[in-house]
Structure formats: C-alpha cells, structure tokens
Amino acid sequence: MSLIEINDLKVHYPIRGGFWNRIVDNVKAVDGVTFNIEAGETYGLVGESGSGKSTTAKAIIGLEKATSGTVMYKGKDVTKGENRRKLDYNHDVQMIFQDSLSSLNPRKRIEDVIAEPLRNFEHLDKEEEKLRVLQLLDIVGLDADALYKYPHQFSGGQRQRIGVARAVATHPKLIIADEPVSALDLSVQAQVLNFMKKIQRQFGISYLFISHDLGVVRHMCKNIAIMTRGRIVEVGTRDDIYNNPMHIYTKRLLAAIPETNVNHREEHRKHRLEIEKIYQEQQATYYDKDGMAFPLVKVSPTHSVALPPHLAKEFEQQSENEGVNV
Amino acid sequence: MKRDIEDVTSISAADLEKLSKEAAAEATPSRAKIMWGEFKADKPAMASLFILIFFILFVIVASMFINTPKMMETNLMGYYAKPFTPEYWLGADSGGRSIAKELIVGSRNSISIAIGLTIISSTFGICWGLISGYYGGMVDLAMQRVYDFMMIIPMLMTIIVIVTIIPHYNAITLTLILSIFYWMGTSRLIRSRTLAESQKDYVAASKTSGTGNLKIIFREIMPNISSLIIVDTTLSFAENIGVETGLSFLGFGLPMGTPSLGTLIANANDPENITGYWWTWFPAALEIIVLCLSISYIGQVMRRATNAAQRRGKQQD
Ligand SMILES: Nc1ncnc2c1ncn2[C@@H]1O[C@H](COP(=O)(O)OP(=O)(O)OP(=O)(O)O)[C@@H](O)[C@H]1O
Ligand SMILES: [Mg+2]
Numbered sequence: 242m243s244l245i246e247i248n249d250l251k252v253h254y255p256i257r258g259g260f261w262n263r264i265v266d267n268v269k270a271v272d273g274v275t276f277n278i279e280a281g282e283t284y285g286l287v288g289e290s291g292s293g294k295s296t297t298a299k300a301i302i303g304l305e306k307a308t309s310g311t312v313m314y315k316g317k318d319v320t321k322g323e324n325r326r327k328l329d330y331n332h333d334v335q336m337i338f339q340d341s342l343s344s345l346n347p348r349k350r351i352e353d354v355i356a357e358p359l360r361n362f363e364h365l366d367k368e369e370e371k372l373r374v375l376q377l378l379d380i381v382g383l384d385a386d387a388l389y390k391y392p393h394q395f396s397g398g399q400r401q402r403i404g405v406a407r408a409v410a411t412h413p414k415l416i417i418a419d420e421p422v423s424a425l426d427l428s429v430q431a432q433v434l435n436f437m438k439k440i441q442r443q444f445g446i447s448y449l450f451i452s453h454d455l456g457v458v459r460h461m462c463k464n465i466a467i468m469t470r471g472r473i474v475e476v477g478t479r480d481d482i483y484n485n486p487m488h489i490y491t492k493r494l495l496a497a498i499p500e501t502n503v504n505h506r507e508e509h510r511k512h513r514l515e516i517e518k519i520y521q522e523q524q525a526t527y528y529d530k531d532g533m534a535f536p537l538v539k540v541s542p543t544h545s546v547a548l549p550p551h552l553a554k555e556f557e558q559q560s561e562n563e564g565v566n567v
Numbered sequence: 568m569k570r571d572i573e574d575v576t577s578i579s580a581a582d583l584e585k586l587s588k589e590a591a592a593e594a595t596p597s598r599a600k601i602m603w604g605e606f607k608a609d610k611p612a613m614a615s616l617f618i619l620i621f622f623i624l625f626v627i628v629a630s631m632f633i634n635t636p637k638m639m640e641t642n643l644m645g646y647y648a649k650p651f652t653p654e655y656w657l658g659a660d661s662g663g664r665s666i667a668k669e670l671i672v673g674s675r676n677s678i679s680i681a682i683g684l685t686i687i688s689s690t691f692g693i694c695w696g697l698i699s700g701y702y703g704g705m706v707d708l709a710m711q712r713v714y715d716f717m718m719i720i721p722m723l724m725t726i727i728v729i730v731t732i733i734p735h736y737n738a739i740t741l742t743l744i745l746s747i748f749y750w751m752g753t754s755r756l757i758r759s760r761t762l763a764e765s766q767k768d769y770v771a772a773s774k775t776s777g778t779g780n781l782k783i784i785f786r787e788i789m790p791n792i793s794s795l796i797i798v799d800t801t802l803s804f805a806e807n808i809g810v811e812t813g814l815s816f817l818g819f820g821l822p823m824g825t826p827s828l829g830t831l832i833a834n835a836n837d838p839e840n841i842t843g844y845w846w847t848w849f850p851a852a853l854e855i856i857v858l859c860l861s862i863s864y865i866g867q868v869m870r871r872a873t874n875a876a877q878r879r880g881k882q883q884d
Contacts, residue, residue: 304771331777344768348790361777368583375586376578385586389594407772 243277244415244447245301245334250274250310250320252293252300270296272471272533273310278415283441283448285462287455287494293471294451295339298417301449302336332362335408337418341400345392351378351403352388358411377406381436398429402436409440417449422457434461455498459483464543467491472534474527477544487546489527490534493520526551598872604880605872612868615861622858623678630675638668639824650846658846660834670850673826677815678858680742680827681807687746688807689800692753693789699754700761701784707758714751722748727819738821745810753799760792794873801866805859812855828855 251274253267271293278284288294299305300320301312307320314334317324325331335358338344345354355374359365365373375385381402392400401421408416418437422430434457440446452458458465465482467475467490475488486492496516500509526549528534537545538553548556578586596604606613645663648655657666699710729744730736736744764770765788773783789796808828814820815829831851834840840847871877 299771302775304774329777331775334775336772336775338768338772340768344772346769346773346787346791348793349787357773357778358776371587372578372583375583379578385590386593388587388590404772407776 244280244314246277246311246313247297247301248275248311248313250297250300250312251308252296252305253308269471269533271300274466274468274471274473275537276466276473276476278447278449280414281441281445281447282464283450283462285458285465286449286451286468287453287458287465288468289453289494292468294453294468295419297468298336298419298449298451302334302417303330304336329362331358332411333414335411335413335416337401337404337408337416337421339419339421339423341397341404341424342392344404345400347392350389350391354392354403355407355410358407362411373410377410380409380440381406398425398433401425401429401433405433405437405440409444409446412444413446415447415449417451419451420453421450423452423454430457437461455483455494467494470528470533472547473537474534474547475545476537477541481541481544485544487540487544487548489516489520489523492516601878601880602869602872605868605878606880608880609864609868609871612864615864618857619861619865622674626671626674626678629671633668633672635672635826636824638672639664639826647844647847657850658844660844660847666831666846666850669826669831670828670854673828673831673851674854676738676821676825677808677811677828680738680745680811680821681804683739683742684745684749684807684810685800685804687742688749689753689796689803691746692750693757693796695750696754696757696759697761697784697789700758701765701780701788703762703765711758714754717748717751720748726814727817730814730819736822738825741811741821745807749803749807749810753803756795756799757792760795761788764788764791794870797869797873798866801862801869805862805866808855808858 250271251269252271253269255264256266256268257263258265274293274297276284286294286297296305300307303319303322303325310320311318312320314330315328317328319325319328319330352371352374355377356370359370359373371388374388378385378387383399383402383406387395387399387403392403395403401424405421421437422433425433437448438461441448448461450458450461459479462479464478465476466473467482467488469490475482475486475491477485482491483495486495493516496513500506527547534547535549535553536547538548538556539545540548540556606616642659642663645655645659645665647661648659648663650656650658650666652658655665655667657670659665660669695710695714699707699714726744726748730741733740733744770783770787773787778787811820811827812829812832815827816833817829818833820829821827828851832848832855834844835848835852871879
C-alpha cells in the first residue's frame with residue numbers, strides 16, 4: 242500500500258460577480274489530480290508557474306479545502322479536518338514552503354520557530370526541547386548561535402535550512418517541499434538538495450518534491466508527474482519522462498532545459514525551436530475544446546500520458562493486439 | 568528503518584549548557600532594550616516620556632491629598648482671585664475655587680477616563696479586528712455588519728442622550744458608555760492588516776505545525792502588527808483625552824461638581840474670562856496641548872523601535 246493516495250483531487254476557487262455576488266465561474270486551480278506516493282521515495286511534481294502545484298500541495302496537507310476528491314492516509318480521507326486531527330496528521334506530514342522568508346515568523350527567534358511543532362506534538366521539558374532544537378540546527382549545518390536570532394538575520398539558503406529543520410523536527414513520514422530551492426543560487430541549491438537527500442536516507446522520509454525545474458527534479462525524483470492547467474498530462478518514472486516523453490507539453494519543458502555542454506549548444510537550440518514549432522502546430526489537438534488536458538492513458542505499466550482521443554485509441558488497439566496487460 | 572536524531576548529530580545533553588551560553592552571547596537584544604535605546608537616542612521623546620510619567624504620577628498622588636467636596640465649595644473671598652499668590656497659585660474662578668487644585672483633580676479624572684477608555688476600547692477593537700480578519704468568510708461578514716451598524720449611529724448624540732437619561736453615573740460608567748462607541752476605528756485598521764498577514768506563509772506553517780487558531784491569532788499574528796497596535800493605541804490615548812474633555816466642555820461629561828479638564832476649559836465660554844481672567848482656562852488648555860504633544864512624540868519613538876529600518880538608537884545587533 243502506498244504511503245498516501247491522492248484520488249481525483251479538485252480545488253476550484255469560485256469567482257463571484259454580478260448583482261447578488263453569486264458564483265459566476267470557477268478557477269480550476271486543480272482539476273482531477275491522481276497519484277500515489279510510496280514510503281521513502283521522492284515524488285516529483287513539475288509544471289509551469291500557475292499550473293496548480295502549490296494548490297495541490299496545500300490541499301494535500303489540509304491548508305486548502307478540496308472541492309472534491311480524496312487524499313487517503315492510513316485508510317482515512319484526510320481532506321476532512323476531523324480525520325486529520327484523529328490521525329495527528331500534521332505530526333506525520335510537514336511542508337517546506339516556497340518562500341523561506343515569509344514562512345518564518347519575523348517576530349520569533351529561531352528557537353521558537355523550530356520548537357513550534359515540538360511543543361504541539363511532543364511534549365518535551367524545556368531542557369530536552371532546547372537540546373532537540375540544537376541537534377536539529379546541527380543537522381542542517383547551522384551553529385548554536387542561531388538559536389536566539391531572528392529570521393531576517395540569515396541568508397536565503399540558511400533560512401531554507403531553518404525551514405527544513407522545522408519540517409523534520411517531529412520525524413514526519415512525508416515532507417511536501419514546495420519549490421524548496423527555486424529562490425536560491427545554484428551552489429546553495431545543490432547544498433540544500435544534497436542535504437535533503439541525506440536526511441531522507443537517514444530518516445526514511447518521503448518527499449513530494451514540487452518544482453518547475455526539470456534538471457533539479459531529475460536529480461531528486463524517481464517518479465515524476467507533469468502538471469499543466471490544473472491537470473496531470475504525463476506520469477512516469479524518471480526514465481519514461483526524460484527518455485521517452487510523449488506529451489508535447491513535456492517535450493517542450495524538456496527542450497527548455499539549458500544545455501551546459503558548449504559543443505552541443507547549436508544543436509540544442511535547433512532542437513528547441515523544432516519542438517516549439519511542433520508545439521504551436523499540435524497544441525490544439527492535445528487539449529480539449531476548453532483548453533484542458535485529456536484523461537490519462539496507460540502506455541506502459543509505469544507510464545501514463547494524456548493523449549488526444551485519436552492517439553489514445555491507437556494505443557488501446559495496439560496493446561490489445563499485443564495482448565499486453567497494462 | 569527510521570533512525571533517530573541522536574544518530575546523525577554529535578550534540579548530546581552534555582553540550583547543552585555550553586551551547587546555550589554561546590547562543591545567549593550572540594542573542595539579539597530584547598524588544599524592551601531596543602525601545603529604551605531608541606528613547607535614549609531621541610532627546611525630545613525622552614523628555615516627553617519623563618514629563619508624561621511624572622505628570623501622571625504627580626496628579627494621582629497630589630489629588631489624594633485634596634478634599635474634593637470641600638475644594639468645590641464656593642468661597643466668596645476668593646472671587647476671581649489673581650494667580651501667583653500664596654493661597655491661590657493659579658488664581659481662582661468665579662466661585663472662588665482654587666484653579667490649581669481643580670486642575671490637579673480634573674487632570675486625574677480626565678486622564679483616568681482616557682486611560683480606561685483607551686484600554687477597554689483598544690483591547691476590544693484589536694480583538695474584534697484580529698478575529699474578523701483572521702477567520703474571514705461568514706464570521707468576517709457578520710462582524711463587519713455589526714461594525715457598520717455602530718458606524719451609522721450618530722455617536723455624539725447617542726452618548727449625550729444616554730448620559731441625560733441615566734440618573735446616576737460616575738467616571739467608571741461614563742468610561743464604559745464611551746467605550747461602546749470608540750472601538751470601531753481600531754478594529755477596522757487591525758482587520759485590514761490581519762487580512763494581509765493571515766495570507767502569509769508563516770501562518771500556514773503554524774497551522775501545519777499543529778498550532779490552534781487562537782494561539783495563531785494572538786501569538787503569531789498579533790506580534791507582527793504590534794507596531795500598528797502601539798501607534799494606534801498612543802494616538803487613541805491622545806484622542807481619548809479629547810473625548811471626555813470635549814463632552815465635559817459641552818456640559819455632558821462628568822456630573823456636576825466633578826472637575827475635569829473639560830469643565831476648566833469651558834470657563835473660556837465666557838468672553839469676559841477669555842480676556843480678563845485668563846488663568847481660569849489657560850492652564851488646562853496648555854496642559855492638554857503639552858500632553859498630546861508628548862504622547863505623539865512617544866508614539867513616534869515606539870513606532871521606530873518596532874521597525875528596524877527606522878531605528879536611530881545604537882545598532883546592537
Ligand atoms: N486563493 C485563490 N483564489 C483564486 N485563485 C487562486 C487562488 N490561489 C491560487 N489561485 C489560482 O490557481 C492557479 C494555481 O496556483 P498555484 O499557486 O497552485 O500555482 P503554482 O503551480 O504553485 O505556481 P508557481 O510555480 O508560480 O508557484 C493560479 O492560476 C492561481 O491564479
Ligand atoms: Mg507555487
């Protein structure tokens with residue numbers, strides 16, 4: 242059984258308007274997202290800005306009310322507040338926020354920031370608590386003198402580590418990392434990422450790793466979902482996504498990764514332009530008349546793609562002929 | 568499979584004391600220290616602070632030695648006595664009552680009412696605004712309708728009517744009556760900041776850390792709007808001195824025979840007093856001006872102290 246199962250999750254924001262302030266339309270920030278996260282793995286969720294990644298994360302952790310769909314954890318639907326409370330859900334599931342500065346209360350000392358989940362979930366005495374905070378600071382590579390400082394006295398990378406220390410304080414089983422390194426420069430990115438991997442090995446944490454950077458995701462994740470306009474367009478293993486992308490949106494995202502090898506630059510540029518051309522031509526066929534992605538079709542046991550109906554039919558016939566049990 | 572924190576860090580209980588000491592040495596100064604440093608850097612504000620504290624203490628202590636009913640008796644001998652005489656330091660009014668004594672007791676009454684009114688109305692307004700802004704939705708909608716209702720009531724007229732209808736009232740009931748009408752400005756201000764503050768990620772982080780709503784409101788959000796609260800409260804205090812004074816000036820404040828700054832200034836209603844007997848109203852007017860100026864200086868310093876970018880005090884961190 243998976244650690245957590247997200248099933249047809251939808252989050253719609255009402256747009257109010259008109260004379261009676263009625264609901265005239267919905268922003269479909271998340272519109273039918275399904276995936277499972279296994280214990281100990283890092284699951285990547287990739288998409289451009291505004292595709293609904295943060296909203297998905299917030300709905301999973303319970304910060305945003307799900308319009309419909311379920312998030313199953315230990316056999317209970319944790320989109321319901323009472324189930325979250327019964328399971329002590331936030332003891333097990335924590336979040337690292339996109340914006341490290343705004344996620345740390347500017348009025349609180351680092352000791353109080355990191356101790357907050359400890360105070361709520363593990364009732365330690367004062368000495369034990371301070372010791373735990375010092376140990377956590379040590380784990381994330383900060384000195385003890387950080388204890389009584391305020392968040393604004395740290396650099397972006399250090400703040401992100403404080404966010405990580407808070408997230409791991411209660412030994413969670415799953416950490417939702419919402420673009421934990423997007424605001425950092427490359428060398429600090431590598432530091433924080435390697436550090437996240439290290440604590441994953443040590444504590445056996447699962448991550449839902451959200452990013453718009455496919456290079457970073459490749460480094461971190463075994464399974465990846467590509468999201469656009471509130472829907473998932475392609476799910477697969479790292480190998481499926483990087484070596485055999487099938488949705489034009491995925492192809493375009495991959496082509497946009499900057500090429501670091503100078504010798505291949507020109508080649509890479511041509512490839513990118515080609516993909517862009519195909520994208521412009523075929524865009525209409527890959528989305529339905531409302532601009533939404535089609536339902537996912539299994540193309541291999543690990544790989545699903547939101548193919549347009551005519552391609553989807555082809556695939557179904559093909560698999561029937563071959564008798565592949567997918 | 569899951570290992571414990573102890574396995575990956577070398578820090579153990581033995582290091583606790585040493586490390587806490589190290590941390591304490593590097594600690595950022597406390598808020599009170601920063602505020603004191605800020606006062607030291609601003610001489611006029613320091614002077615204002617001393618004037619205000621000294622004055623309030625003086626007025627409270629001195630008024631204990633004054634027998635008010637006796638003081639308010641008419642004394643024909645002192646009819647408009649001139650100031651700066653041994654018996655009447657600040658002269659006397661038409662009833663031969665000592666202005667100096669009236670000023671002390673009146674200041675005590677006016678300031679006490681202003682302090683009480685500020686504490687009650689600001690506390691209520693802050694709570695109202697915080698809760699309304701934090702919960703949003705239906706709670707906010709309902710609470711804002713109450714606010715709107717209070718706003719459309721003609722305040723001054725209602726207070727005057729209530730004061731006229733109630734047969735017996737004193738300083739405490741008057742403070743309570745006024746408090747009903749003076750929390751809305753604060754609540755609106757606090758609500759709008761709370762709305763913005765609630766959207767920040769640290770509130771979300773507190774929720775996912777398992778902190779309850781009330782604790783988030785008062786322990787997480789409130790400290791972040793403390794500069795707004797401090798400035799608003801000091802300004803309200805200055806304003807509230809004016810509220811009771813104004814009512815008493817109009818004759819609807821404290822009951823007859825209870826001196827206040829307002830009744831003293833009301834002496835200026837008589838044109839003869841304005842020119843001929845200036846000592847009957849001038850000291851009270853001057854006092855109000857000095858008080859309000861001092862409070863506004865202090866408010867400015869407090870605002871600077873709560874905002875790191877504006878500080879003038881020695882940088883200690
Ligand atoms: N409270 C809200 N009310 C209405 N619409 C919202 C709200 N929050 C988010 N949205 C909309 O939902 C969509 C998804 O937002 P979301 O924050 O999940 O994007 P994202 O994928 O995290 O983007 P980014 O990479 O920039 O963080 C956006 O189009 C946004 O405008
Ligand atoms: Mg986001």
